[in-house]
Amino acid sequence: MPSTYLFTSESVSEGHPDKVSDQISDAIVDLFLSKDPEARVACETMTTTQRVMLAGEIRGNNIMDEYGNWADGIQAEIEQTARQVVRDIGYEQDGFHWETFEFSNHLHPQSAHIAQGVDAAENKDEGAGDQGIMFGYASDETPDLMPATLDYSHKILAQMAADRHSGAAPFLEPDSKSQVTLRYVDGVPIAATAIVVSTQHKEGYDAGDKEAELHTYVKNIVAQILPAHLLSDDTQYHINPTGSFVIGGPDGDAGLTGRKIIVDTYGGAAPHGGGAFSGKDPTKVDRSAAYITRYLAKNIVAAGYATRCTIQLAYAIGVSHPLSLYVDTHGTGTVSNEAIENAINSLESLGGLTPKAIRTKLQLNKAIYRKSAAYGHFGRKAEGDFFPWEKLDLVDELKKAIG
Incomplete structure (x- = not known):
């Protein structure tokens, strides 16, 4: 590795369409494990405009039997779980609303040929679920022993989401992305050379005083997250570099687990x-x-x-x-x-x-x-x-x- 170099990492918010899908899939894992700690779950989620679809393979007591028969009430719980995730994220938009999106569930029983390899038996221990x-x-680099570029990228968006949920930043919508570039010397970060934040926003925050308010807010968040010695007048900020970002989330781009x-x-x-x-x-x-x-x-x-x-x-x-x-x-x-x-x-x-x-x-x-x-x-x-x-x-x- 060279003694001096630039390195960049990105993050995406809970409202990014792929992350909406990840959170729904993991909420389904949690639902099934709460019913059977030995449940087998491989749940994929697709999100798009006003639509959420589940697919994958599952097995577990109080969930589904080997013939594909659902336990009483579980299908309603699955749909309720997916809607609750979207509601918690904050999607109440015409193009994606927790209460009105179309939901479909295509989960089915786990393959018996996979199960025979994973399950423990008299002559074998439990095997790995895949190669x-x-x-x-x-x-x-950081107190949490993580790469600094990623750590800061995550924390910028997490703070923005917290402000959105609390009402401190009412102009924000759920979908956003960040990117942090740091200059390293001998493996130590010494300067932030570029910060990128693209955030979905309310109508009107792409011009004039409201745009300036949004930009000032983002720069203040960055200043809260990054150590002061990394920021300077040479740090380049790219905030919503494409311009307007009103249409976002699964309505703006399909999401996949x-x-x-x-x-x-x-x-x-x-x-x-x-x-x-x-x-x-x-x-x-x-x-x-x-x-x-x-x-x-x-x-x-x-x-x-x-x-x-x-x-x-x-x-x-x-x-x-x-x-x-x-x-x-x-x-x-x-x-x-x-x-x-x-x-x-x-x-x-x-x-x-x-x-x-x-x-x-x-x-x-x-x-x-x-x-x-x-x-x-x-x-x-x-x-x-x-x-x-x-x-x-x-x-x-x-x-x-x-x-």
């Missing part, structure tokens, strides 16, 4: 295995293994063994144990990568890196996922508590294992 590679990452995976993870500062998280129960290693690798990388950095750490796991569908474990401290390690790998494999509290061990360690069979579906799955808190994969309770055990 794939998963990555976790941590960096000491899983299209914002880099926003969900590390903003491009680390690899992504390719699989989305939202809409999947925790037997799917796309989700659970990405969480455990973040957990491990964060604890390694917090323990002082590196300032940057990437971890990869690989799985085969139906096979319980990972095919590989890879650690890269990017030349910042205080011990060898091999020593860290050996320590991870020896941690008794993990109980291994099988899907079941991960779910048990992080207590993933709970209705916790809707909270994760906007503003990133990593480096943040939900209602005052860290997500379980954000805890730093492995530090002491790692120190004992590494010595």
Whole structure:
């Protein structure tokens, strides 16, 4: 990596059409896990003008049997859940309204051929829900051990959403995007060179005094989020650079579950295995293994063994144990990568890196996922508590294992 470089990450708000889809899918995961902690869920959502459609494969007690018969009342609960997500986000527009959009549900039973590989049996442990590679990452750039560009991008939009919901910024509508570019010297961010914010707004806030009010508001939010030493007269702001942004959300662009995976993870500062998280129960290693690798990388950095750490796991569908474990401290390690790998494999509290061990360690069979579906799955808190994969309770055990 060069000693001086620019790096950029983006985020999207809870009202972005793809994020609306992610939140609905994860709300369905939560609904089903609340009824059966062992439920199998792969729920995809599409949103467009006045329409929400669900598709995917599911299985679970009190939900649907193997023949596709729904439990009493569950279909109404599913529709109510989807409408509540859209209402909570704040969509009450002619082109997308929580109360009047057309809803269709095409969920069906999980394939028996997938189930036979995932389910535990007398002669086998629970297997991974799919093949794939998963990555976790941590960096000491921010207190939450996240890449600064992404951390600031998320927090700008989260604050704007909070102001919209509270009424402090009544001119804002739900759909928005942000982008932060920082200049790094020797791996340390020293200046914000460009800030991009595109936000849906009420009529009239694209010209004159009202446009100036919107621009001033956004710059004040940026000043609240970014450390003061990063901002200067040289920082370029691009606020609603296309002009008017009144038509937005699913009315302006169709949304699909899983299209914002880099926003969900590390903003491009680390690899992504390719699989989305939202809409999947925790037997799917796309989700659970990405969480455990973040957990491990964060604890390694917090323990002082590196300032940057990437971890990869690989799985085969139906096979319980990972095919590989890879650690890269990017030349910042205080011990060898091999020593860290050996320590991870020896941690008794993990109980291994099988899907079941991960779910048990992080207590993933709970209705916790809707909270994760906007503003990133990593480096943040939900209602005052860290997500379980954000805890730093492995530090002491790692120190004992590494010595």
